Amino acid sequence: MNKIKKNYVLSNNGFTLIELLLVIVIIGILAAIVFTNIDVGRLTGRGNDTKRVADITSVRDGILRELAQGYLTLRPGSFSSLDTNADLVDGTGWVRFTVTTVAPTPYKLSNLPVLPNDPKKGTSLTYPVLEGTTQKTATANARYVFCSSINGFEINTLLEGDAAKMANDGGDDITAFEVGTDLNACGTTKFGTVNN
Secondary structure (H helix, E strand, O other), X not given: OOOOOOOOOOOOOOOOHHHHHHHHHXXXXXXXXXXXXXXXXXXXXXXXXXXXXXXXXXXXXXXXXXXXXXXXXXXXXXXXXXXXXXXXXXXXXXXXXXXXXXXXOOOOHHHOOOOOOOOOOOOEEEEEEEEOOEEEEEEEEOOOEEEEEOOEEEEEEOOOOOHHHHHOOOOOOOOOEEEEOOOOOOOOOOOOEEEO
């Protein structure tokens, strides 16, 4: 019986351990550079701002729709999403109104299950504001505020990263983003305190 010898030849087709480690180190250095240039807080703030604008805009639109249908009348005053039972949609939450007799029963504002809350509800935040052309900071508790008068209503919130949007929203408070039919409904009460 002939024995067939197989020659096993080592090939140089693979990578050495040193080469693999070098590649891993280079990838690690590049990842560190990328991650240190990403400001996670700023990205989170932008996401929170997007939610805030969407929340108060949808509540504003719901109020306008319900007012036009004659389902509610506004209660004068200033109310906050930090109030007790603030998420109720029956007129006793942070959006206060009286339900009229033509409204369907049981009544919920724009068929919302609950009123929205600020993503950082109750947290004290320092955020940028524009006073004229000067960038400053303001401090306020994260919340939504609803003010109403005989002339209309206003809904306010803070924006963590867009001072220009707050300064140019047509309202009278540089420390808040304001939407509604009467952007002076909150009067002289400011949403936040401007820091010097």
